[in-house]
Amino acid sequence: MKRLALVFCVLVVLAAVAGTGAFLWAEGQVQTAMAPPGAATVEFTVPKGTSGRGLGTLLASQGLIRDARIWRWHLYRRGSFAPKAGRHEVSPSMTVAELATALESNPIPEDIPFVVVEGWRLRDTDAALAAANLITPGAYIAAASKPGNFTAPFPLPVSGTLEGYLYPETYGVVPGKLDVNALIQRQLNAFAERFFLPNKDAITKSGRSLHEVVVMASMLEREEPVPDQRPLVAGILWKRVDKGFPLGVDATSRYELAQWNDRVAFLKRLRDPQDPYNTRHRKGLPPSPIGAPTVASLQAAMSPKASDYWYYLHDAERRLHPSRNAEEHEALRRKYNVY
Template identity: 65%
Template structure:
């Protein structure tokens, strides 16, 4: 009896809107999708405690159906809905009947955050993904060394995607995690955060995108304060232009298994054959040394000119630039930095 009364009320509402053709209108409305096949999917969230009837206005607001009254009619005709809370992939190219069937099915798996730290190398991200059980060790590195498998709004390097995989907190689904899809998201984020908004400026400048990424990766490690990075970038670019060794010790750590292994680091500093030793070799290192943020990328693109040629950081990581070797040496003594 209760269902019959609900049905009469629904039909009364429909009849008031559509006149004598109410049943034909309702039948067509519940079986004909709002949009043609191929309409984009949206993630539709059903909150805990929400009734099936209350979803009508929400589905209409999301552009998935034309009229919430059709949703109520369909619920009456099918005898209700075994609704589940959670997130569902829906599309306007689905009929109301298909929408209802999807909402009775299993919701999407819950996302979990994956935090990629600024400056991380491929190996660091690989280790973190493996530690969370998302990949087998080495899978991320192997995929990132095949740039030809990916697409981007910017020119990709040919050997490795080191430096182009933007560091951010990503929501990932552990079930069925796809490492290549994750890398594509990182490349898309690099484009959205930096390249797409600075494409014209980059094309007019004298530095290639790859050189900017290499420089930015060093700035990420060299200068902890983003506001100081343009000044450091100015010093380093000046050294590049004058064929003067950069002296960026972070480059000698790049190939270490443990970034903070001081013993192995000192060995690297003494190795004049190491192509990442920027104390003895002029020019940029062979590749980026980690994943830079937009602050470092913009600093590399827009360096601050100055009279400085050197810089160091004291024990509190405060930057101290100097104009010549004598001033630099005096600052070394003053702050006991060697």
């Protein structure tokens, strides 16, 4: 009996020691991060309706913790845990305890889509951002007027603005936290990814500078509603530039208007030969792009289609009618009542 009692006591002591060791090991794991300090942050999403215990498997699968059992142990020791559904910025440098605290904090605000429409001017984008309460009026224009604050794999304008280089598409923005400079840099990156980098060699072979291509593309975006017909229009316009004829692109006279469709102000500018954007009177390209062109317009400006045409107009249905000489052009004007 004495021997059995001794064995029992030894087993009890060993169990206690093992239990203490397991406890200390588990606590140590809770305080040990997967990565050393300074690891990059990542986004971790807490799905709606997921239990606190259920997050352990997700955290382990994304390399944020070693073992889901350690996560469950920590929650048991913690007593209460109320994660908030949504996206959270976390890091492998966080301990299990720090991760739990982070997932109870407010999630990252959800992005909302902001659409930069094809052909929009800086002032149009600025007005739309202000109307959506994303910026104070003028903030976007002010930022885009400082090209030196941004980087790109192509030459940015040395002076003036980034008009024409800020690619038009839908961008996710966070209400109340919009960084205007960051948005503009994203637009420049999109311009590089969508057009410049895939067409770098072709731009060089075109014989035109990137800036000339962008200026022409900005006019094509406004002039021709059908993308497939823009190379033909580009061919006509480049031919007029090269031969020293005025372009006659009325959209350029609208560029500096406060409201693009202000007809009274537009007609006044059409009669002003001193307006540098009046391409009815002045030869060559306008002083700057007149809006944000898409890839279709940029490619058309870079690769124009040769033809016998020197003129074109659009009828009331916006259908294109090119002509080979002034006589044909005037006949089409009368036919479609376009003046």
